[in-house]
Amino acid sequence: MPERTFLEAIRSALIDEMTTDQRVFVLGQDVGVKGGVFLVTDGLYQQFGACRVIDMPIAEAGIVGAAIGAALHGLRPVAEIQFADYIQPAVDQIINEAAKLRYRSAGDWTCPIVVRAPFGSGIHGALYHSQSTEALFTSTPGLKVVIPATPYDAKGLLIAAIRDPDPVVFFEHKQLYRTMRGEVPDGCYTVPLGTAAVRRTGRQISLFTYGLMLHHSLTAAEQVADEGIDVEVVDLRTLYPLDRETILASVRNTSKALIVHEDNLTGGIGGEISALISEHAFEYLDAPVRRLASPDVPATAFNEALEAHFMLNADKIAHALRELAAY
């Protein structure tokens, strides 16, 4: 199986799916000749032409709204928002339009669009090129929110998202684009939406996470393994709707839970997961459900020292695991 970076896996998903399904097309700022600011769509313009790889004006509501309109006619648009920090002007289109179209028409109309956006810090992007904005979307019935962590999943989940009959917001961690490599098959395959993956089995603590933090978490799990702390690491993959079964089954097994996310602590998905565990696995718990997340400040700072201080890493996660193990 060929090795690909996370970024190449996403590109490969787009190419394979566009080749297979004529209804699929890509639209966004700079996705054409430039191939996207991260080069995710590099070469697509040459391969599929200006009609299916569409450079758009700086108009996020227009981009998502146009995708919605095209989906109404049966197409399968994949809209790119250049950074997750700029998805806000499209919030109304995503939440009030895309996510409600099926429900508000009692199933007469549907809205199978994908909105891709790079998110996350660690590339010196400071306040407006680093945000984790998934919490804006994880309280919207009708929507799905997907965040892959591995190249294999990135491709399989993106193809599944494109084929899904409902709107999907698909966040890609910028730091994974070039640093993460893995085996990624040629051709189309899907990884089902709505299912988490147990990346490491363990008996003492369940760690729930997604995106870049999965990798820091796995490193941390190895660090503490030597100390006799056996951690199960669950990659959530879909944040909305959550895979409750996998989450609850894991924590019923281990009796302790740590949730790790790069998004701010307060109001992040961690609260929802903690609440779910409390509600449905309370009697299994041997310790408080813990959350480890970015501090409650607007986003990472430009200054390198502050950026490093802001960001989670394996050491911080290992520390939280040790504390929880000692509880």
Add this chain to the structure above:
Amino acid sequence: MPERTFLEAIRSALIDEMTTDQRVFVLGQDVGVKGGVFLVTDGLYQQFGACRVIDMPIAEAGIVGAAIGAALHGLRPVAEIQFADYIQPAVDQIINEAAKLRYRSAGDWTCPIVVRAPFGSGIHGALYHSQSTEALFTSTPGLKVVIPATPYDAKGLLIAAIRDPDPVVFFEHKQLYRTMRGEVPDGCYTVPLGTAAVRRTGRQISLFTYGLMLHHSLTAAEQVADEGIDVEVVDLRTLYPLDRETILASVRNTSKALIVHEDNLTGGIGGEISALISEHAFEYLDAPVRRLASPDVPATAFNEALEAHFMLNADKIAHALRELAAY
């Protein structure tokens, strides 16, 4: 002390504060001659003139953005968004601009604006005149989110919000406007932001809620009181930042917690509160932290029967209290 409806209390806050402080002004759609679609600003145009009671185009980002600009020059804008369902086009201005201005300029600039919006269901408003959209804002450092439940608080909290040095999103439940009456002093007074209020003391269950649901919760607490279930009812009032001390103190006392909100269950503020309790009062808990909220569908339906089925009420809350008491 004069009796006022919830709506009159808000109007009285605006009038008194505009009289006291020349920097305060109101802007929004139909707030002028018409006095707002709910008549909250009725008479203000006549009293303060077109310069301080400004009818605006249908441009929510423009309304909030103009408020931000005016605040930069030292004014105290109170922007009205006609329905909480239409705050989405202003999300970028609220989250990325207002909430980050102080932080991003290291304190050089500040942004003391208030954004008022009526929210909630029960007036046959269906999918787009009924939403609870507070969860969009309860993960944003730099912002405050306030939701009053009584006429007294509505006035005091609104004046506090206007005087607050930072941006405040202020949601008013439409059903309370005319149905809720209470004593409301003449003249200016404030109710501090960031502090919850214990509305009913009790020893067995802590019930955390806000807005219209406070009243249903108090009714429910009375219903179950006869059955020997002693409920403490806490009115959160400020959803961001949460009054952790009051929440934790209450639950440490009662050992059980129920969170009630009209917002959807998944992704609502309930998850955050549940997580806080788990994290900081785990050892005091005698039962799982429970959440009772609206079902995870886009919003209430227009059909009366479905609307009634969607909505929480005292009976549903009493039922949840009984279940929790029996745990």
Add this chain to the structure above:
Amino acid sequence: MSMQTDASLAPPPANDPALPRHRQLGLSDEQVLAALAGMQRVRNVDDRLWQLSRQGKAHFVITSAGHEAAQFGCAWAIRAGHDYSVPYYRDMALALALGQTSLDLLLHGMGKPTDPASGGRQMFGHFSSRALRIVSGSSSVGSHIVHAVGLALAFRITGEQDIAAITFFGEGATSEGAWHEGMTIAGVQQLPVVFVCENNGYAISVPAHREVPVRDVATKAAGYGMPGVIVDGTDIFAVYAAARTAMQRARSGEGPTLIECKLHRLRPHSNADDHSKYRPAAELTALAQHDPIDKLRDYAMQHGLLNVERWQAMQQQLKAEVDAATLAADQVPNPPLESLYDHLYGSAAEA
């Protein structure tokens, strides 16, 4: 498919100035009478909804009174079920002109499960039918324009010819950011889409000069690289002529058009509104002169398409029709409560 929508398939118009206007436009007498009947039909539904709202049976009314000629005039230029229409809440008359029935509208207004627009989920005013290619909208002003643009983009991508999207909105909506973004994309790509502004001079209570920075909304078109056309929106023939030209332009790949229909909202914004608070008394009195139904009726009489008897008979029949439809709608029982959870997500099989 409704009668009105056949007009766009009519033979090329005979431009003989001696002919009455409708014949010049290639419209038959029957088509004119059908439009008149349709406009009166929808006015009756409008009347009935206000009445039902006072009875507590319809919880929301948003009137199309005064807008009927604009909507019926455009409908003549639309092939329902082929071209896409993306309406707003004011477009009850359009929905009817495109093929929805009085019963459909009353089921919608009464929130019944058989409401074809939303199954009783949406407030009145959210007309929708996939069969007729009327696109479901939200209440969020201006947010639907981009969907029409996206549909037009889809035709471009699939290479479909001879098809267009048309969208409707008030002058107030033209202040929204999303409207601008839709217009911009349509202009940049010269897409097959027609934008129809029903300019009634008010956004609820706010008069146009406090919400629109120019006297004519059509002026805005120049900034988007498309023609802007002003028509008398109470004159069904003027509207039809403009809409037909615009739709033909769109369908033949010549790009988008903005049409501004100047007209009057004859009633308050909705049943929750009292327009006497913000409209001068003289203006309210003068409204009667701007009723598009009166105009078309007078035209039909002048040109011998109609006489008083036939008009009265027509009105009686339409009255009976709305009574029957109201009765039928009222009898539809509420949906099962669990249906609240239906249609949230589709199944994989769909894809």
Add this chain to the structure above:
Amino acid sequence: MSMQTDASLAPPPANDPALPRHRQLGLSDEQVLAALAGMQRVRNVDDRLWQLSRQGKAHFVITSAGHEAAQFGCAWAIRAGHDYSVPYYRDMALALALGQTSLDLLLHGMGKPTDPASGGRQMFGHFSSRALRIVSGSSSVGSHIVHAVGLALAFRITGEQDIAAITFFGEGATSEGAWHEGMTIAGVQQLPVVFVCENNGYAISVPAHREVPVRDVATKAAGYGMPGVIVDGTDIFAVYAAARTAMQRARSGEGPTLIECKLHRLRPHSNADDHSKYRPAAELTALAQHDPIDKLRDYAMQHGLLNVERWQAMQQQLKAEVDAATLAADQVPNPPLESLYDHLYGSAAEA
């Protein structure tokens, strides 16, 4: 307050066509030379930032090369510390013209705690100074326009006269919904605000014809009830004349203006961009002809304000200056880590 900003307080211009252009505009020789020095100073900072980025000492560079005349020309019409300026990331030259120093810019570019714009929090390109009334912006394209409009609204409310707000943006930003809403509000209320479009023909890689539906952004002004003016943005005097007229219009209550400065982005969008991928080679070669610094230098020489020796001396001095500023900025230590939590909320005392 910088030298450039005094120009707007100069005596009424002498419109004698025999005079050199700057004298016709009431500008002294010293002012012209100061502007030239300023433009070269900021170009040096630009150069230095690219260099520092290759050294890993500045993580983001967004160039103002090619835009200097537009920004300095406008700055002449702004009374810094009195009028409000609401810039975008391309406006490094403006920040300097309004009174920020090379050191300020380098501190900002290197993310130092003493960065006056953001205390090292924002990426380079987010110029801000409350003292100079330069408003802090986000990176979200087009979102700042409304802030300028809100400032202008504030002047209206407080009744302040003889003050205006001015805001800057690229042609790409004019597609954003928020831009439209700001323009609409300014137009409806005829507010004292000036909109300056620095049209460099690209939004990152997307050429203007794929992002702007009209050839001239100035065309859009008509839809907002304000004049639209096109100027050669590489000609500092043309820009100054337009900006001065617009600011005077605004200050005297005559309403807003949209100014379009046509100019060229001489370098890639940012240090993360490679513009050879999307700009034709011939276009890249031709860029050298559009350097506004060369233009102003040639003008100064032609009119005897400058000679080769003096220009060389000036350049050397400016080179030394940027070296010194770089050294000074580089030596500033990182902030204490706990400062990450500062300035999240204010204290009640502030209010």
